Amino acid sequence: MKQFFIAFSVLATLFFTSSAQTCLSQTFTNNQKYSTCRDLSHLNSYLHWTYNESTARLDIAYRHGGVTSADKWVAWALNPTGSLGSAMVGAQSLVAVPQSNGSYTAYTSPITSYGTQLQEGDLSFAVSGLSVTYENSEVTLFASLTLTGVSTSVIHTWQDGAMSGSTPQSHDTTSGSANLLSKETLDLVSGQAQAGGSGSSLRRRRNVHGVLNAVSWGILMPIGVIISRYMKVFKSADPAWFYLHLTCQCSAYVLGVAGWGTGLKLGSDSVGIEYTTHRTLGIILFCFATLQVFALLLRPKKDHKIRFYWNVYHHSIGYATIIISIINVFKGFEALEVSAQDRYNSWKHAYIGIIAALGGIAALLEVYTWMVVLKRRKSEAKTSSNGINGANGYGSRPQQV
Numbered sequence: 036m037k038q039f040f041i042a043f044s045v046l047a048t049l050f051f052t053s054s055a056q057t058c059l060s061q062t063f064t065n066n067q068k069y070s071t072c073r074d075l076s077h078l079n080s081y082l083h084w085t086y087n088e089s090t091a092r093l094d095i096a097y098r099h100g101g102v103t104s105a106d107k108w109v110a111w112a113l114n115p116t117g118s119l120g121s122a123m124v125g126a127q128s129l130v131a132v133p134q135s136n137g138s139y140t141a142y143t144s145p146i147t148s149y150g151t152q153l154q155e156g157d158l159s160f161a162v163s164g165l166s167v168t169y170e171n172s173e174v175t176l177f178a179s180l181t182l183t184g185v186s187t188s189v190i191h192t193w194q195d196g197a198m199s200g201s202t203p204q205s206h207d208t209t210s211g212s213a214n215l216l217s218k219e220t221l222d223l224v225s226g227q228a229q230a231g232g233s234g235s236s237l238r239r240r241r242n243v244h245g246v247l248n249a250v251s252w253g254i255l256m257p258i259g260v261i262i263s264r265y266m267k268v269f270k271s272a273d274p275a276w277f278y279l280h281l282t283c284q285c286s287a288y289v290l291g292v293a294g295w296g297t298g299l300k301l302g303s304d305s306v307g308i309e310y311t312t313h314r315t316l317g318i319i320l321f322c323f324a325t326l327q328v329f330a331l332l333l334r335p336k337k338d339h340k341i342r343f344y345w346n347v348y349h350h351s352i353g354y355a356t357i358i359i360s361i362i363n364v365f366k367g368f369e370a371l372e373v374s375a376q377d378r379y380n381s382w383k384h385a386y387i388g389i390i391a392a393l394g395g396i397a398a399l400l401e402v403y404t405w406m407v408v409l410k411r412r413k414s415e416a417k418t419s420s421n422g423i424n425g426a427n428g429y430g431s432r433p434q435q436v
C-alpha cells in the first residue's frame with residue numbers, strides 16, 4: 036500500500052505547489068487593479084503594472100516584503116539609458132524612506148553616480164500620484180509614470196539598504212548578493228523579462244541541478260525500489276533482481292550526490308530565494324542514501340539471525356528516502372518557480388507524468404504479485420499437508436520486514 040501513499044503524497048504536493056505566481060493573489064488596500072504582475076527574482080519583491088501604449092502611461096505598484104522594522108530604505112527604478120551590466124547610474128528611482136514615527140515617505144531620485152545618497156530630484160520623465168504604504172512588513176510604492184520616448188522594453192531595478200539617521204546608505208554590494216542581481220529587462224507590453232548575464236549562468240546551473248536530481252532521486256531510485264519489490268517474488272528472477280536493484284540505486288546515488296553538490300553551491304548563490312525546506316530535505320536525503328550504501332556493505336547473510344532487523348532498517352530507510360525524494364523534487368520546482376516564474380512548469384508536468392506512470396505500474400504490480408503469492412500459498416498449503424514445508428523464502432510475499 037506504500038504505492039498509494041506515494042501517489043497520495045505526489046497529489047498532495049502538487050496541490051500545494053500549483054499556485055504559480057504569488058503576485059496574482061496579491062490585492063491592494065486601495066483596491067487598485069493592475070493588468071500585469073511579476074514575482075521578482077530577488078529581495079521578496081513584486082511588481083504590478085498597467086501600461087497604456089497609446090499614452091505611454093505606466094501605473095505601477097512595487098511591493099517590497101521582509102521589512103520587519105521600519106529601518107531601511109526601499110527603491111524601485113527604471114533605467115532608460117543604462118545597460119543590464121551597469122543599471123545603477125541613470126536609474127530613475129522612486130524611493131521610500133522610513134520616518135522617525137515609523138511610517139514611510141516617498142520621493143523621486145535620479146541616480147547620477149555610484150556615490151549617491153539618493154538625494155531628492157526630478158526624474159527624466161513625469162511622475163504623478165507617488166505614494167507609499169507600509170504594512171505587514173511590506174513597503175509598497177505607487178506611482179504613475181509618463182514614459183514618452185522611453186522604449187517599452189526597459190531595464191528596471193529594485194533595491195533596499197540601511198539608513199544612517201535620515202540618510203540612505205549604500206545597499207549590499209557583496210558579489211553575488213541579491214542586491215546586485217535585482218535587475219532585469221522588462222517588456223512593459225508583453226510582461227516578459229530577461230535577467231542579466233549572471234542570471235543566465237545561474238539558470239544553466241539550476242537546470243543541471245534540476246535534471247540530475249529529478250532523474251536520480253526522483254526517478255531512478257523509485258524504479259530501483261519497484262525492481263526489488265516486484266521482481267524478488269519470482270524465483271527465476273533471483274539473483275538478477277538484486278543486481279538490477281544494486282545497479283539502479285548505485286547509479287542513482289552517484290548522480291544524486293553530484294546533483295546534491297551542485298545544489299549546495301547553487302543555494303549559496305541564490306540569495307533571496309526561499310528554499311530552506313528544500314535544502315533541509317536534501318541534506319536528510321543525502322544522509323539516508325549514504326546510510327543505505329553502508330547498509331549494503333554491512334549486509335548480514337540471508338540466514339543470519341540479525342538479517343531480519345537489517346531488513347527492517349533497510350526497507351524503512353529506503354521507503355522514507357523515496358517519499359522524501361519525490362516531495363523534494365516538488366520543493367525544488369517550487370523554489371524554481373519563485374525565481375523564474377512559470378518557465379519550469381513544463382518540467383514539473385513532465386515529472387508528474389513520469390511519477391504518476393511509475394505509481395500506476397507499481398499499483399498494478401502490487402495487485403499482480405499478491406495474486407501470484409496467494410495462489411502459491413494455496414498450493415503450498417496443499418503440499419505442506421503432505422509433510423513438505425515449502426513456505427520458505429520465495430513462497431512468501433516480499434515482506435517489508
Ligand SMILES: *[C@@H]1O[C@H](CO)[C@@H](O)[C@H](O)[C@H]1NC(C)=O
Pocket residue numbers: 087088089090
Ligand atoms: C489609454 O488611455 C487613453 C486615454 O486616457 C484611453 O482612452 C484608452 O482607453 C486607454 N487604453 C487602454 C488600453 O486602457
Ligand SMILES: *[C@@H]1O[C@H](CO)[C@@H](O)[C@H](O)[C@H]1NC(C)=O
Pocket residue numbers: 134136137138
Ligand atoms: C509621521 O510623520 C509624518 C511627518 O513627518 C506625517 O506626515 C505622518 O502622517 C506621520 N505618520 C503617522 C502614522 O503618525
